[in-house]
Every structure is written in structure tokens, then in C-alpha cells.
Amino acid sequence: MPFVSMGEGLFCFQTGSKELTRMRYSKQIDAKWQQRWDQSRLYSFNTDRVDDKLYCLSMFSYPSGAKLHVGHWYNFGLTDTWARVKRLQGYEVFEPMGFDAFGLPAENYAIQTGIHPKTSTWTNIETMRTQLHEMGAMFDWDYEVVTCDPKYYRWTQWLFLKLYQAGLAYRADAPVNWCSDCGTVLANEQVLDGTCERCGTMVDQKEMTQWFFRITDYADRLLDNLPDLDWPERTKTMQRHWIGRSEGTTIHFPLVDGSGAIECFTTRPDTLFGATYLVLAPDHPMVEPITTSEQKAAILDYREQARRQTEMERLSTEREKTGVFTGGHVKHPLSGENLPVWVADYVIYGYGTGAIMAVPGHDERDHEFSQKFGLPIPRVIEDPTTDDSLPYTGEGQLTNSPGFDGLDSGPARTAITSALEEIGRGEASVSYRLRDWLVSRQRYWGAPIPMIHCSCCGVVPVPENELPVRLPEVVDYTPAGKSPLASADAFIRTDCPDCGGPAERDPDTLDTFVDSSWYFLRYPDNQNDSAIFDPQWINQMLPVDRYVGGSEHAVMHLLYARFITMFLYDEGLLDFEEPFTSLTHQGVILGPDGRRMSKSRGNVVSPDDYINTYGSDVFRLYLAFGFNYVEGGAWDDSGIRASARFVDRVARWVEGLPEARNRSNHAHEETEAEKELEYERAHAITKITDDVEVFQFNTCVARLMELTNALYRYAQAVPAPDQDIDRVRATTQDLLILLAPFAPHFAEEMWEQLGYPYSIFDQSWPVANADRLQLDTVELAVQINGKVRATIEVPKDASEADIEKTVRQDARLRDYLAPGVKKTIVVPNKLINYVVNAQ
RNA sequence: GCGAGGGUGGCGGAAUUGGCAGACGCGCGGGAUUUAGGAUCCCGUGCCUUCGGGCGUAAGGGUUCGAGUCCCUUCCCUCGCACCA
Structure with a gap:
């Protein structure tokens, strides 16, 4: 009888065997550990350890009213998995989160409902924070950044002034999309097939004076730095093409x-x-x-x-x-x-x-x-x-x-x-194909452009000490043929900083891509109210070691962020030109029908239902296991049940273990079964360590399953009194640590159940014993003219002569070799190929 | 049209200095346990087969002892750009 109870008695908790199977892991366990992590401030960034820092960044998101969707989990959850591995490997991980909170949707929502963008945005942020918390990622909320917060956009405006001083922000006439029916300017995204998305009127072009950033001055540098970046080639190619030199x-x-x-x-x-x-x-x-x-x-x-x-x-x-x-x-x-x-x-x-x-x-x-x-x-x-x-x-x-x-x-x-x-x-x-970056938006919900128009002095920048230019709250943002701010008298009317005479503020706001072009520089020093950031500190914390986000940002956001970083480098504030050393794009999770999820198609999968049923870790595990991370794919229910089953299988194993621990260890010479267990252990450690590095999470989970299977197999193959319990326990520890980044709450719970000290995330990532990967004998494929005819067992690193001996004894091969061997090719420990004469 | 990436069982997907295709899982089939259902455990599962074997990684050709992997031709899908001078 194996020492693990294989199911019997485990599920009859209260009401006998008629009770539905009870999963050992649930969302209650999530809540328990989230609370514990918070209380102990487990994931607080320790600034003393900045020398070991690892800056892991997911693209922050827009706080929409809808709940977190599968894409958020896929991006944030699995990036967090990678970050957790890094933590276990001894890095001081910096994993911040924030919100790209300015933008059109809040404003359109306001036009429809009358709810002020500020109100809806902050409510949404609150909801999203709660939901992100449920994900159980290591976000350190002390470093949160919200772009619509004056404490943030003050520095966005400061950045604008710096660009202006450097001659890189200028005004020029440019055509805008104009809807004559609505009497307003439209953003490119609001123009669908050449018509206004709201009223369907043909959009035409109208000349307006607008602000531009002279990104074209940086075209060559943006191009020349590309080869050295550890980015997907595809993305680099897109940028090259976009710059189009x-x-x-x-x-x-x-x-x-x-x-x-x-x-x-x-x-x-x-x-x-x-x-x-x-x-x-x-x-x-x-x-x-x-x-x-x-x-x-x-x-x-x-x-x-x-x-x-x-x-x-x-x-x-x-x-x-x-x-x-x-x-x-x-x-x-x-x-x-x-x-x-x-x-x-x-x-x-x-x-x-x-x-x-x-x-x-x-x-x-x-x-x-x-x-x-x-x-x-x-x-x-x-x-x-x-x-x-x-x-x-x-x-x-x-x-x-x-x-x-x-x-x-x-x-x-x-x-x-x-x-x-x-x-x-x-x-x-x-x-160059690249054009200068048009940053003016005739919109309300954005950072006001910190410029003043004076009839005497012309265009005058707002003095730095008067920043932020606050977005006024009482504004009629319904479309009226010009920027909503233009009709906010109290905002527009001001004094010229130069001559003191009456003047007007610029009525436009900045493109939200300006907000997001520098947020990663602000995270580590988000409370600084005397400077955009402390250069000395930021130069220690950056560049970002790993940036993860959708490929839809392959050009715009990533190009703008690089441009701004280069500019700040030129200003002497940064000692690096490139903000993102390494970049990964996650794929897209499609609806069950294989099409992009959308409300109108009715194929949206809500994470919430799955989280409630299975818990966050099962969901995360499925996202890790069911897809090639970079490719994504269609959602499939059966996959998530498989993850739940695996988690339960681990839980049952762990439950069986304390009983076994009480037995004294059976000291004996190492058996084949133990060698195999050690092989699986070393194999899992090696492969997971490698695969996580390249965001190949599906194979990591496969290795975890194999290791779990190996433990069960050992327990079944070896009678209880003969088992090497110390070895089993050590292997289980490794399994849990390897699993922890993928299923953090669950692993923490199992760790505790086994009586190990809090927290599993303060343990060290296991190191494989390389010797264990070397088996004494190997299975060798024997090919005749390139076709596998048999497999034989031979000692590791057997010589050709030794192999030959075994082959000659093999009855299956005799006939094949009869015509005479012309040539022999040996691939050590893999195969031997005999080229024989034609019959 | 141009550029980039891709096409592997019923399904998700593994496998790269060229070396046993299909890891792991889903699904399916069989068995054990169970009053039953569920769960669990074990075995099997690329296709064809006259059971010897044959075929098989979009299609066709080539290089090689050996090709999913390298080369050529064609088809299909996805993404990006699209009169860029």
C-alpha cells in the first residue's frame, strides 16, 4: 500500500460519500494569503537592495468601467509568474502597477451619462485595484502611478516645457479630422471608414494650429539603437518600417x-x-x-x-x-x-x-x-x-x-x-516616413498644454513653478466645435507670465501617449514633488529589465517612450538611452469561437466566474498551460478543468505527506526508483528554469505535472517501509517552490500545511543536481538507412564497439544488417545509424 | 502589392548547432473502485495494415547516412504597412 491515500476518505468531509468532491483549493485560500501578504508587506520593494533590483513591468492599462478581462490576467498574471521566479532567484523585484487614466472613453461616457470623467475614472480605478489585488500579483501599490492625477500630469507638463525649451515642441498647421455635423474635432480612432463614429457624417480635413514634438530629429538614433535591443524581431522591423529611412x-x-x-x-x-x-x-x-x-x-x-x-x-x-x-x-x-x-x-x-x-x-x-x-x-x-x-x-x-x-x-x-x-x-x-508627433488634442480629459497665448508676447510657456496647470472641473465637454476647455473662461483667462497683460491658456490637452511615454520613469520615485524624478535614483532603478505588453503597442507607445527617454538622456537626466532592455509581447486570448472577444459578438469570457469557481491560481495556471504565451489562442473550458485537477492532485499528495513524515527514514542503497525520481526532479528544475526565462510557461507546467506524476509513481512502486522519505520530502519542497510562481496562493497554503516557515517566496529557487541528469544507461535508437528499426539499452557513453556488440546480439536487426554495412554514424547517447548495401 | 510571422493527431500544444515526431494535457476507448452518479486510480490512443510492415509535420521537388528543422517552387492563414517617390 502506498503511503499516500489515493482518494479514499479524503472527500467525505462532513456528510459522507454522497457529497460532491470537494476541491482542496478555493478562492478562500486566495483571500487568506492575500491578506497575509499585505499584513507582512511581503512584496514591498526594499530600496536597500537596489543593487539586486529587477524592474519587471507590465504595460499599465486604461481603467475602463468593465471588469478585468482575460487579457489583463494573461498579461499581468504571467508576467508576475516570471517576476516571482526572479524573486526566488534572489532578485529584489520591482513590480509596480498604475493606470493610464486620461483618454476618450471617460469623456464619451460623460457625454452620454453626464457623469464627470474624474468621478467615473477614479471609481473605475478603485474597482480595478480591488480586482488586481484578487489576482495575487506582487504589485507594490506604494509606487502606483495614475496619469490623470495632477501630481503626475504636473510632470507631464514639465516634460512638455523641457521639450519646448529644447526646440523640440513647436506649433504648426496640420489637418485634423473634422465632423461638420457634430461640429467637433475627432480623434483618429473616432473615424470609422471615413465617417464620424457618432453620427456617420463624412469626416473631412480642417487645418488647425497644433503642437508637435520633433521626434523626426531622433529618427536615426531610434533606428540605430534597434539592433542592440532584446526585443522581438518583428517589433523591431515594424519600428524600422515606421521610421522608413x-x-x-x-x-x-x-x-x-x-x-x-x-x-x-x-x-x-x-x-x-x-x-x-x-x-x-x-x-x-x-x-x-x-x-x-x-x-x-x-x-x-x-x-x-x-x-x-x-x-x-x-x-x-x-x-x-x-x-x-x-x-x-x-x-x-x-x-x-x-x-x-x-x-x-x-x-x-x-x-x-x-x-x-x-x-x-x-x-x-x-x-x-x-x-x-x-x-x-x-x-x-x-x-x-x-x-x-x-x-x-x-x-x-x-x-x-x-x-x-x-x-x-x-x-x-x-x-x-x-x-x-x-x-x-x-x-x-x-x-523619413516618420512624421513629427502631433500631440494636441481638442479634448477635455487630458493634461492641459502648459502654454499661454499673449497678444503682445506671443506663445509663452507657463513658468515651471506654476505647474500643474490644473484641469478645471466644471466644463461643458459636449462637442461644440472647439476644444471643451476653450469655453471654460475661468481656465482660459490668465495673465501673461512675461508682460503681465491679459492672455489665454492653450485650450488643448495632450495626447495620452505623452502621459504613457514616461510613466515607467516615475514609478520608482512616484512621490517626488520637487522633480520629475531623482536622476541618481532612477539611474539605479532603470532601465526596465523586462517589459511585457501587447503587440498593438509595437510602434506608437514604444517609439514615443524611446524618444522621450532619449530626450531625457540628452538633457542629462538619464544615463541610458533605451528604456526597455528586454521586451515580450503576450498573445491574444480569443473567445471560444476563435474570434476576438467583444461584447457585440457575445463571446466574452469573464475571468470572474472562473475565479469564483476555481480560484485565481487555477485560472492563472490554465493561462500558463493552455497556450503558447506569445501566440495566445481560443479559450477552452476543458483546459481549466484540467488545471483544477492538477492542483487537486498536488493537494492530495501534500495531504498524504505528514503521515509519512512521521515514519523514520529507511536508510538504504539508492534504488532505480530513487534514481528515476531524482532524474525527474533535476529535469524539472532545469527545464523550468530555462523555459520561464523565455516565457514558455506551458512547458513549465508540463514539467510540474511530470514531477508530480513521478512522485506518485515512486509512492506506488516502492512499498511504504522501503521508501526514502527524506528524499520524497525534499522533492516535494522543490515541487512546491517550482509551482509557487504559477499558483502562489495555493503553493503558500501547501507550504504551510507541511509545517514549513512563511513564506514560500522567501525560499530559494531550487538548483538542479546536474549529475542526476546523467543516467547510467541510455536508450539508443538503432537506424538502418535512416529508419528506426529497434531501440536498445546501452551504458551511457558506450563506444561504437560496445554498441555494435549489443546490436549483433539483437535478433530483430540481424536481417537488416545482413547485406553488409557500408557506413556507421553514431550520435552519442542518441542513436546509431547503419548504412547498409542495397539488397 | 510590399514586409514579417505561421501551417505538426479529434483538440490545446511539445520537439532547432539536422539525430527515436507528437512531451504534457484535453477528448475518446477499456478496466479497477463505487449501491449509483461524481471523483480517483490503472491501461490504451497519429493514420493505414493482409500484423510482415507501410505511411505521416500545408502541397511538390532538392540537399543529406538522416529533414518538422536547411534550400527551391506553390498554396493557405495571421499581423503590420499600404500610391513612401
């Missing part, structure tokens, strides 16, 4: 009347002699001056048309090219030929110079355009070695290019660029 030449095409020039950026100056016309973007400032009076009406009409078609039009893929001739001409900088200037919307003002030289022979778009409007299509590149029929966009030798014929594309680019530079009609240049 391309090298080329800016070419000046002089106006025929000599009054100026139009600049075009091109990556293919080698095709310059193939340029037959120029195209300006509809909103290019040169359109008006160059247009002749005969063409004026047509151009104005086309411009108007282009202005209207925004998002909507872009969705229609293969659009036919449209455009209008301006009537104006420029001179080709090298040939002196007159080239007509057109306007077409396939050229966008935001990229390059907003004007192109069209080379219909060697560019597909220009080719299509030329065909439609009957323009000439000359060839200037040829490559006889391939199909170079026009439009040919590859490289080759120049032709019809006086002075450059015969040159290859590469050298030709250099030569033509030099030729242009000599006559002052062009220069090598770099263009």
Missing part, C-alpha cells in the same frame, strides 16, 4: 520664369533623364503660384475633391490615377528641357518634399499616370540580361542620358547627384 537625392527643378524652384525627393536620381513631368501633391504650396489662369478652375476643383476624400478613398485599393495639369512648367536641371507640372493625389504632401519627378519608364505609378494622360514614356535604363520591358523598375545601364550613358544605376546615382550639387540644383538627402 530612405536615402536619395533632392533635386531642384527651376521654374521657367526663374522665380524659384520645385524640390523633388527621389531615390532614383539615375533615372533623372527619364523625368517627363512633375507632380505636386494637391496641398503643395507651389500649386497655387504655378497654376496658369486657364487651369485655375480645374485645379481648384481637383484640390477640393482631393480634400474631401480622406480615409474613405484610401480604402479602395487599386484606385485609378487622377490628376490635373497646372499649366505651369519647370526646367529639367540637366537637360534644360521644359517639363509640365501636374497635380495628382497619388503624391502626398507629407512624404519627401510633397513633389515628385515622374519617370514613367521606370516607375509603375508614373507609368500608369502617363498612359492615362497620354504623356511620353522614354526609356533611360536598360538591362539586356532580363526582361526590361517598361515600366522597368530594376537597375541597369543608363541610356538616353547625355553624359551618363553606359553607367550602371549605382554609380550613376552618385554621378548625377554630384553633377547636380556642382550646379547647385540638388543634393544627397535622406527622407
Whole structure:
């Protein structure tokens, strides 16, 4: 009889065997340990141990009114698992949590219900804190950060001022999404298929003066630092693409009347002699001056048309090219030929110079355009070695290019660029897809832009000592055609800091991405009210060792955060340029139907029901076990029952153990069963240690199950009096410590039940005994011509001759080897492959 | 269209300097225990098979003693960008 009671008597707690099976672990155990952890301040960050610090960060979230969803658990819960392993490995883990609390949803909710964003946001935060607490993560709430708190946004505004002083915040006209029906500006997210999400009216573009951050100044650095980051390649690629650096030449095409020039950026100056016309973007400032009076009406009409078609039009893929001739001409900088200037919307003002030289022979778009409007299509590149029929966009030798014929594309680019530079009609240049960061929002629920507009002094920054510029509470935030703050007189009216005269505050608020671009710098010093943070302290606490969050932030948030960090580095406040050393994106948990969870689809899985039924740890365990962390996948109920079963299986094992502990240990020579148990133990420790590091939680849980199975197997195989109880107990300890990061409450409970001292999280992560992984004999696959024909037992590291001996004795293999062996390949301790002659 | 990632049993998913495909679990089948149900425990479970074996990692081809893994071609899915000059 094994010493563990395998179920009998365990479930008949009160009312006999008719009682439904009682799980030994439940949410009551969660509550018990959460309380104990709080009381003992177990997870308080010990600042004295900063040298061993490990900054583990999950992307903070928006405090929505809905409850925590599965995604939160998946992100926070499993990141916490990793952090707990780090704690057990001796790190002083810093795992803060906070709220990205400004933003549109609260404001829209207010418009619908009349409940003030401040009220709803803080209520939601309160609810979320409680729920996050139930998750049982190691969050140290002493370091909480809430972006809508004036104590926080004061420093967001300070950051704005610093950027302004550094010349990196500037004002410029930019188009905004404008809904004429609602009479308001819309955020990009509020524009659905080119229409207003609220009323369905076509959104059009309106020019407004807005604030920008000059992130483009940092484009090269943002690009150049990427290779050294331990980030998913995919994410780095997306950032690279987003920045979109391309090298080329800016070419000046002089106006025929000599009054100026139009600049075009091109990556293919080698095709310059193939340029037959120029195209300006509809909103290019040169359109008006160059247009002749005969063409004026047509151009104005086309411009108007282009202005209207925004998002909507872009969705229609293969659009036919449209455009209008301006009537104006420029001179080709090298040939002196007159080239007509057109306007077409396939050229966008935001990229390059907003004007192109069209080379219909060697560019597909220009080719299509030329065909439609009957323009000439000359060839200037040829490559006889391939199909170079026009439009040919590859490289080759120049032709019809006086002075450059015969040159290859590469050298030709250099030569033509030099030729242009000599006559002052062009220069090598770099263009980026990245645009400056537009940070103004004509919205209420955000950090006010700390700027004052004075009729005498112009734009004047709010003095630092007057921060924060508080968001006024009484404001009509219903849409009224301008920023809600604009009509809050008490807020707007102020005195100019320079001249003291009457002035107005900037009515806009900052993009919430500004709030979240530096929050990780604030966590460790969140109470500081004399500075954004103490640089000396922050340089000890950062960079973040591991950042975990959704891949939807692969570009925007992560790029902005890097930019701000670089800027503060340049300001001398930080001694690192990159905030996130290592980054992981969790996958997405889909609904049971395999589609993204959403209320409208009715496929939302609520964690609450599962937490109530099974407890937090079973839920966490399932999230760890059921998915590849990076890929995510569809929710499946049966998986969670499997986790519950496993937890119960461990609990039953632990329950059986005290009885066994009372028996004295049976001293004896180590048996095969014990060797196997030790192997499983060492194997589990090794694999879990490795796999957790790469966020491969599913295999970690598999190893935990294997170790549990191994314990049961040992107890069953070895009669009770012969068991090595000390070994069993030590292995159980290891099992619980390995399990603890995945099921913290439960492991803590089991630890206590076995009479070990609080807390399991103050124990050390087990270290595998490497010798135990080396077995005396190994199973070797015997292949004949690459096919496995048998497996044999041989001593570890057996020589080829020894293996041969065993193989020769094997009746199964005799026939296969009969034709004669040509060649033998041995992979030590894995396989032996005999290549035999064909029969 | 361009770029990146992926496609493995009925299901979730394992397996990478090229070396026994399918760990672990779900589901399913059988057995034990139980008055019964539930729970628990044990055994089995890629497909086909004439029981010798044959086939098998989206499809086809190649390199190799040996390929899920490397190379080429094609198909499909996901994500990102999308007239970027």
C-alpha cells in the first residue's frame, strides 16, 4: 500500500460519500494569503537592495468601467509568474502597477451619462485595484502611478516645457479630422471608414494650429539603437518600417520664369533623364503660384475633391490615377528641357518634399499616370540580361542620358547627384516616413498644454513653478466645435507670465501617449514633488529589465517612450538611452469561437466566474498551460478543468505527506526508483528554469505535472517501509517552490500545511543536481538507412564497439544488417545509424 | 502589392548547432473502485495494415547516412504597412 491515500476518505468531509468532491483549493485560500501578504508587506520593494533590483513591468492599462478581462490576467498574471521566479532567484523585484487614466472613453461616457470623467475614472480605478489585488500579483501599490492625477500630469507638463525649451515642441498647421455635423474635432480612432463614429457624417480635413514634438530629429538614433535591443524581431522591423529611412537625392527643378524652384525627393536620381513631368501633391504650396489662369478652375476643383476624400478613398485599393495639369512648367536641371507640372493625389504632401519627378519608364505609378494622360514614356535604363520591358523598375545601364550613358544605376546615382550639387540644383538627402508627433488634442480629459497665448508676447510657456496647470472641473465637454476647455473662461483667462497683460491658456490637452511615454520613469520615485524624478535614483532603478505588453503597442507607445527617454538622456537626466532592455509581447486570448472577444459578438469570457469557481491560481495556471504565451489562442473550458485537477492532485499528495513524515527514514542503497525520481526532479528544475526565462510557461507546467506524476509513481512502486522519505520530502519542497510562481496562493497554503516557515517566496529557487541528469544507461535508437528499426539499452557513453556488440546480439536487426554495412554514424547517447548495401 | 510571422493527431500544444515526431494535457476507448452518479486510480490512443510492415509535420521537388528543422517552387492563414517617390 502506498503511503499516500489515493482518494479514499479524503472527500467525505462532513456528510459522507454522497457529497460532491470537494476541491482542496478555493478562492478562500486566495483571500487568506492575500491578506497575509499585505499584513507582512511581503512584496514591498526594499530600496536597500537596489543593487539586486529587477524592474519587471507590465504595460499599465486604461481603467475602463468593465471588469478585468482575460487579457489583463494573461498579461499581468504571467508576467508576475516570471517576476516571482526572479524573486526566488534572489532578485529584489520591482513590480509596480498604475493606470493610464486620461483618454476618450471617460469623456464619451460623460457625454452620454453626464457623469464627470474624474468621478467615473477614479471609481473605475478603485474597482480595478480591488480586482488586481484578487489576482495575487506582487504589485507594490506604494509606487502606483495614475496619469490623470495632477501630481503626475504636473510632470507631464514639465516634460512638455523641457521639450519646448529644447526646440523640440513647436506649433504648426496640420489637418485634423473634422465632423461638420457634430461640429467637433475627432480623434483618429473616432473615424470609422471615413465617417464620424457618432453620427456617420463624412469626416473631412480642417487645418488647425497644433503642437508637435520633433521626434523626426531622433529618427536615426531610434533606428540605430534597434539592433542592440532584446526585443522581438518583428517589433523591431515594424519600428524600422515606421521610421522608413530612405536615402536619395533632392533635386531642384527651376521654374521657367526663374522665380524659384520645385524640390523633388527621389531615390532614383539615375533615372533623372527619364523625368517627363512633375507632380505636386494637391496641398503643395507651389500649386497655387504655378497654376496658369486657364487651369485655375480645374485645379481648384481637383484640390477640393482631393480634400474631401480622406480615409474613405484610401480604402479602395487599386484606385485609378487622377490628376490635373497646372499649366505651369519647370526646367529639367540637366537637360534644360521644359517639363509640365501636374497635380495628382497619388503624391502626398507629407512624404519627401510633397513633389515628385515622374519617370514613367521606370516607375509603375508614373507609368500608369502617363498612359492615362497620354504623356511620353522614354526609356533611360536598360538591362539586356532580363526582361526590361517598361515600366522597368530594376537597375541597369543608363541610356538616353547625355553624359551618363553606359553607367550602371549605382554609380550613376552618385554621378548625377554630384553633377547636380556642382550646379547647385540638388543634393544627397535622406527622407523619413516618420512624421513629427502631433500631440494636441481638442479634448477635455487630458493634461492641459502648459502654454499661454499673449497678444503682445506671443506663445509663452507657463513658468515651471506654476505647474500643474490644473484641469478645471466644471466644463461643458459636449462637442461644440472647439476644444471643451476653450469655453471654460475661468481656465482660459490668465495673465501673461512675461508682460503681465491679459492672455489665454492653450485650450488643448495632450495626447495620452505623452502621459504613457514616461510613466515607467516615475514609478520608482512616484512621490517626488520637487522633480520629475531623482536622476541618481532612477539611474539605479532603470532601465526596465523586462517589459511585457501587447503587440498593438509595437510602434506608437514604444517609439514615443524611446524618444522621450532619449530626450531625457540628452538633457542629462538619464544615463541610458533605451528604456526597455528586454521586451515580450503576450498573445491574444480569443473567445471560444476563435474570434476576438467583444461584447457585440457575445463571446466574452469573464475571468470572474472562473475565479469564483476555481480560484485565481487555477485560472492563472490554465493561462500558463493552455497556450503558447506569445501566440495566445481560443479559450477552452476543458483546459481549466484540467488545471483544477492538477492542483487537486498536488493537494492530495501534500495531504498524504505528514503521515509519512512521521515514519523514520529507511536508510538504504539508492534504488532505480530513487534514481528515476531524482532524474525527474533535476529535469524539472532545469527545464523550468530555462523555459520561464523565455516565457514558455506551458512547458513549465508540463514539467510540474511530470514531477508530480513521478512522485506518485515512486509512492506506488516502492512499498511504504522501503521508501526514502527524506528524499520524497525534499522533492516535494522543490515541487512546491517550482509551482509557487504559477499558483502562489495555493503553493503558500501547501507550504504551510507541511509545517514549513512563511513564506514560500522567501525560499530559494531550487538548483538542479546536474549529475542526476546523467543516467547510467541510455536508450539508443538503432537506424538502418535512416529508419528506426529497434531501440536498445546501452551504458551511457558506450563506444561504437560496445554498441555494435549489443546490436549483433539483437535478433530483430540481424536481417537488416545482413547485406553488409557500408557506413556507421553514431550520435552519442542518441542513436546509431547503419548504412547498409542495397539488397 | 510590399514586409514579417505561421501551417505538426479529434483538440490545446511539445520537439532547432539536422539525430527515436507528437512531451504534457484535453477528448475518446477499456478496466479497477463505487449501491449509483461524481471523483480517483490503472491501461490504451497519429493514420493505414493482409500484423510482415507501410505511411505521416500545408502541397511538390532538392540537399543529406538522416529533414518538422536547411534550400527551391506553390498554396493557405495571421499581423503590420499600404500610391513612401
